[in-house]
Amino acid sequence: MLQNFDMSLVDWSRGQFALTALYHWLFVPLTLGLSFIVAIMETIYVKTGDEAWKKITKFWMTIFGINFAIGVATGIILEFEFGTNWSKYSWFVGDIFGAPLAIEGILAFFMESTFIAVMFFGWEKVSKKFHLASSWLTAIGSNLSALWILIANAWMQNPVGMHFNPDTARNEMVDFAAVALSPTAINKFLHTITEAYVVAALVVLAISAWYLLKGRDVLFAKRSIMVGSVFGLIGILMTLYTGDGSAKQVFRTQPVKLAAMEGLYEGEHGASLVAFGLMGKAEEPGNHPIRMKITLPKMLSFLATGDANAYVPGLKDQIYGNEEQGILSFQEKAERGAVALQTLRELKEAKDSDPARYKELRARFEDPQWMKDYFAYFGYGYYQGEDPALLLPNVTMTFYSFHLMVALGFWFLLVFLLALVWGIKDKLAGKRWFLHLMVWTAPLAYLATELGWITAEVGRQPWIIQDLMPNMAAVSNISATTVQVTFWLFTLTFTILAIAELKIMFKQINLGPKDGGQ
Amino acid sequence: MTAAVSYLFLQHYWWLLGSVLASLLVFLMFVQGGQTFILTLGRTDTEKTMIVNALGRKWEFTFTTLVTFGGALFASFPLFYATSFGGAYWVWMAILFSFIVQAVAYEYRKKPDNFLGTKTYDVFLLVNGLLGPLLIGTAVGTFFTGSAFRLDEMNHVIWQSPWRGLEAVANPINVVLGLTVLFLARVLGLLYLINTIDHEELYERAKKKLMTNAVIFLVFFLIFVGWLVMAEGYAYDPQDGRVFMEPHKYLHNLLQMPVVLIILLAGVVLVLWGLFVSLFKGSRMGIWHTGIGTVLTVLALFLTVGYNHTAFYPSYVDLQSSLTIENASSSYFTLKVMSYVSILIPFVFAYIWYAWKSINVRKITEEEVTSATETHIY
DSSP states (O other): OGGGSOHHHHHHHHHHHHHHHHHHHHHHHHHHHHHHHHHHHHHHHHHHOOHHHHHHHHHHHHHHHHHHHHHHHHHHHHHHHHHHHOHHHHHHHHHHHHHHHHHIIIIIIHHHHHHHHHHHHOTTTSOHHHHHHHHHHHHHHHHHHHHHHHHHHHHHHSOOSEEEETTTTEEEESOHHHHHTOHHHHHHHHHHHHHHHHHHHHHHHHHHHHHHHHTOSHHHHHHHHHHHHHHHHHHHHHHHHHHHHHHHHHHHHOHHHHHHHHTOOSOEETOOEEEEEEEOOOOSTTOOOEEEEEEETTHHHHHHHSOTTOEEOOHHHHHHOBTTTTBOOHHHHHHHHHHHHHHHHHHHHHHHHOHHHHHHHHHHTTOHHHHHHTGGGGGGGGGTTSOGGGGSOOHHHHHHHHHHHHHHHHHHHHHHHHHHHHHHTTOGGGOHHHHHHHHHHHHHHHHHHHHHHHHHHHTTTTEEETTTEEGGGTSOSOOHHHHHHHHHHHHHHHHHHHHHHHHHHHHHHHHOGGGTOO | OOTTSOHHHHHHHHHHHHHHHHHHHHHHTHHHHHHTTTTTTOOSHHHHHHHHHHHHTTHHHHHHHHHHHHHHHHHHOHHHIIIIIHHSHHHHHHHHHHHHHHHHHHHHTTSTTOSSOHHHHHHHHHHHHHHHHHHHHHHHHHHHHOBOEEEOTTOOEEEOOTTTTGGGGGSHHHHHHHHHHHHHHHHHHHHHHHHHBOOHHHHHHHHHHHHHHHHHHHHHHHHHHHHHHHSOEEEEOTTTOOEEEETTHHHHHHHHOHHHHHHHHHHHHHHHHHHHHHHHSOOSOHHHHHHHHHHHHHHHHHHHHHSSSBOSBOBSSOGGGOBOTTTSSOOHHHHHHHHHHHTTHHHHHHHHHHHHHHHOSSOBOHHHHHOSSOOOOO
């Protein structure tokens, strides 16, 4: 089966998507959060009439604008890449996946781009109130943009609300609410936007701390830190809360990912949570023993299920099956998936030649029991007779990404608390060590948010759509060389643009809020 | 929406919405058209700044329309999205790259310490201005002339040319349409600048350039329309969906759908009227007539290629793989859900209109772009 697939094409296509998505995500979180911070600051300006707040608003708006431009530049490709590089995917699930994208364009992108123009060009032309409303609408619009694409992503992790139509060879939507309001989607959206607020707040704190270290723009810096730390504190608390919600969802819908996140090889009752660990070398499929670890007893079972003694299946259970827990082995799933694949192929052959046979096969796709027993494992069919290790994600990468992200999350919580307390007491200027830490926490914020995506996306491999479509069956029929060329073109273009954006940002920070930005 | 609304109706409705978006996109490419003059129209720095700022306040609308067009097509005609994007890889990549560099160019060009220098960002704008309309026009040409693909039994595209879509330039009609769109964009760009900037010398220069560009545009446009009414088209049998070649198919469509013909004629008249008053009557409002005319004309052309049992994305290597609004659309349920969402579109238009008006109350002048109070200048 696998010899029919060009794995080098799959790797380069994944590489290109990862590259463009990670670049895009370097710029988006800041704009998602900063748009609200700017709106809050402008609200204070309009309420108090204090011109200093206007300057503060304008400075952060400039930073927002610089990031917004490159966010747009790196974003357009993602929308079209589903078609250019994953065209089989686009057909297989376009009936469901396309709708959120269209709604995003119609409802969110226009809101964002219309009111951002008022925000930047309207200061002297529209009333204060209309300008303020535009700033809020830009923030809401950009966050709505995030909503729809995250619904689409959540659907790939936990496909719901659809039915497979063998005639068109695609999944068709039957329940829009199930897609848009799935618990996976809600958790993912809230987790993603709130941690974007954390990134933005930490950038605000870092820049302000730098001013305090330099002893310049002190009023600006102190005010920005107050807004940033309150906003960030709310953000990080929500991020931690929704992160917990996400883990519970992953346990239910992607148990392999959860086991990989925790490096859990042997399933157990009352499984403990690895707070810190170093992974050993893989000895056999799914066996990544943790060499050194500090664990919290029973916490994993508790966090995943709410029951401290519940069974959490390990990777071994997933590969070899566990009858007691009702878990099928990869091999069994592959056999069942192969039946579904074969049925679809036979149906295609019988369509014109053998109406009776076609009718009989067609009926299976309408039989809920058959769909549950066989079609639910459709994607596994591609792996019939293959090494089960191919069905596992990169456990080491998933494990470290996840743990580092969580550790950073708690560090951010501490930073916001200290910044807020010392900010209120007006003691920050005297704590230079903490100001230095605040500056260096900003790059960690970017690291943490990218690690979150790596956990979510590497952890679900090889699935592009959980259990239904492996990434190799989703790529366009193009040559690996073609994708290599565009991969390097994107690398070059985005790197140059990112350097430009960083230089411009640093220059604007250096110029400072006195000019109100340029 | 009740069950009385048929699948076929929804397919037509979404083709109409897609066509409206496409026609708005062509109109909004006045931004790209204007960008092609970035190095030549303004003589002084201030003049150039006025041109860039006039365009820079609108570029996001064009960009957003392009992105929404992509999203709407994905959602309503996913087989087109999968086939064309996955097949004509290089054409779409070239278009996308030209828009990627545009997105940063306005914001970064005048910023201190911007790494590449103002000149480079201006070249980005020029490249986007030339390639965007040219390639999009050429790609749309294949809606009429066909592409080299085959679909397998799972509806997966297999492109038959190693050029991955770039082979479209081998057909002169595609190139003619590409050039038509490019020169139309240039004409619209000039009309927009004439309307928005209050500056005598720029106006005179723009008007001179308008004459040449309008003539070139009209020549290409007439060649395309001449070809269109004579051409054999890709028709399909509504009963069994079989695709076949029909002589004068597009002419027949116009005659069999008089409303579309009227829209087309009204559009062409408006385009010409806008050009006439701008060139010979000293009017600065020509962008309105020519702009609305452009929307109508493009709308009519898209309806011609999608309605009346016509394959809108035909394959010349395998006729039966051709895409029609019936075989390429989303399911009934998805189209229905999205149709509810589409009820909000007029509301979106309303706020765009309101916001656009409110920041366009004054024309762009030298004082504005050189003043100290205006803090956001590109």
